[in-house]
Amino acid sequence: MIPKVLVSFRDVEKVEPYLAALRDVAIEPVTSGTDVEGVQGVLFTGGSDIDPEFYGQTPDLKIGHVDRERDVVELALLKMADAAGLPVLCICRGLQLLNVHRGGTLVQHLPESERHRRTEGPKSAPVHGVRMVAGSKLAEILGTLEAQVNSRHHQAVDALGRGLIVTARDIQDGVIEGVEDPGKKFMVGVQWHTEDQAPVDEAQRRLFAAFAESL
Numbered sequence: 001m002i003p004k005v006l007v008s009f010r011d012v013e014k015v016e017p018y019l020a021a022l023r024d025v026a027i028e029p030v031t032s033g034t035d036v037e038g039v040q041g042v043l044f045t046g047g048s049d050i051d052p053e054f055y056g057q058t059p060d061l062k063i064g065h066v067d068r069e070r071d072v073v074e075l076a077l078l079k080m081a082d083a084a085g086l087p088v089l090c091i092c093r094g095l096q097l098l099n100v101h102r103g104g105t106l107v108q109h110l111p112e113s114e115r116h117r118r119t120e121g122p123k124s125a126p127v128h129g130v131r132m133v134a135g136s137k138l139a140e141i142l143g144t145l146e147a148q149v150n151s152r153h154h155q156a157v158d159a160l161g162r163g164l165i166v167t168a169r170d171i172q173d174g175v176i177e178g179v180e181d182p183g184k185k186f187m188v189g190v191q192w193h194t195e196d197q198a199p200v201d202e203a204q205r206r207l208f209a210a211f212a213e214s215l
Contacts, residue, residue: 001042003215006030008077008094010047010070017123017195018045018091019069020126021078024198025212026152034073036080040215041087041186044074044094046193049155052108055100060108075101087214088187089207095179095189102161102181109154112173116151123196127151129171130192135168138188140176141210142203146171149192149204156191187215 005022007029009015019029022043030039048067050061054075059066078101081088090098096106110116116128126148132139139145157176160166168178168190181187190207197204 001158002026002028003043003212004028004030004038005043005215006033006036006039006077007043008074008095009045010067014047016043017193018043021198021205021208022197022212025208027208027212027215034077036077036084036086039086041089041211042077042081044078044088044090044097045195046092046094046152048093050093050096050100051107051108055105057105057108062154071097072074072087080189082184085185087211088184088188089186089211090189091195092191092193095191096155096157098187098189099157099161099164099179102164104157104161104164105159107156107158110156110175116153116156116170116175123150123152123193124200125150126145126197130168131171132168132178133166136165136178137180137182137186137210138167138190138207141188143204143206144203147203149177149190151192151193153191178208186211 049064051066164179177191179189194204
């Protein structure tokens with residue numbers, strides 16, 4: 001039986017790479033629904049900034065577009081998935097959402113955010129290096145302690161949420177690029193867009209394969 005994963009997203013035109021990466025590892029994506037009934041896992045995708053109200057701050061002048069309606073829906077969905085112990089994969093905004101869900105905070109705008117954002121060329125092309133934490137699930141899955149990743153973010157994890165550990169940082173500036181809950185079967189977040197790299201990078205594809213194996 002092919003496992004089903006609910007994919008939470010806002011922009012239809014941006015969701016296809018996530019769906020393709022899931023199908024490539026024999027997961028059936030579910031693209032509608034706001035609860036976890038009938039699915040074996042949840043994937044939280046990239047997108048707009050999270051309203052700072054959800055982590056107890058006022059908006060910075062350099063904050064980007066926020067989508068409060070999406071925040072409300074996805075935080076409720078993540079709460080359900082977490083309580084049910086479902087495997088969860090969180091990508092870019094998804095990682096930030098996971099941290100906020102667990103009571104953490106965000107850096108609303110990175111001072112040198114340009115080096116974390118690829119604005120030209122193929123979306124799969126790496127833009128900076130990350131170093132994984134030895135012994136983490138992420139390092140085990142990727143099979144390496146260093147990787148070159150793509151990136152499209154101007155925010156990042158600040159104070160870490162409850163039960164989460166840091167699993168990857170930017171090699172140059174130390175910005176948090178990966179988190180996970182080691183107490184869960186599979187609750188992994190990466191700040192880069194692994195869905196774009198998976199078709200051309202076997203290590204990134206293994207992240208989706210490991211997600212599939214956890215379902």
